[in-house]
Amino acid sequence: MKFDLRLYVLVLGVEPLRIFLFKDGLARLATSAYSKPNEKNMGNLRMHLTNYAINKGSLGFMANHNANADFTGSKRSLKFVLRYLKKTLKADTVTIMREIREMIIKTLLSA
Numbered sequence: 001m002k003f004d005l006r007l008y009v010l011v012l013g014v015e016p017l018r019i020f021l022f023k024d025g026l027a028r029l030a031t032s033a034y035s036k037p038n039e040k041n042m043g044n045l046r047m048h049l050t051n052y053a054i055n056k057g058s059l060g061f062m063a064n065h066n067a068n069a070d071f072t073g074s075k076r077s078l079k080f081v082l083r084y085l086k087k088t089l090k091a092d093t094v095t096i097m098r099e100i101r102e103m104i105i106k107t108l109l110s111a
Helices: 078-089 093-110
Strands: 003-006 009-014 017-021 026-029 075-077
Touching: 003 078, 009 093, 017 093, 026 078, 075 078, 078 093
Parallel strands: none
Antiparallel strands: 003 026, 009 017, 026 075
């Protein structure tokens, strides 16, 4: 599964820096099963890109009709992605989220 994440951050102040990360976010899924890029599949944008504009015309695109059913559709929640990573890849999602928070902080500090 290939996806991108949209996370929502609120900056309430810069001196001192006050940052809040919303508990959930949005994951956009590619509508074609991902495989490593090669000469034959390089033109399959729906495999390599997760843009809504590209994937909405795909036969594999599924609209989301119920926000509570985050296990279906081409747009899913961050909570779904973390559950998926933990279950299928045995990923340490606590560490993943800590590293994401650190990247957000460093990005804002650099600005």
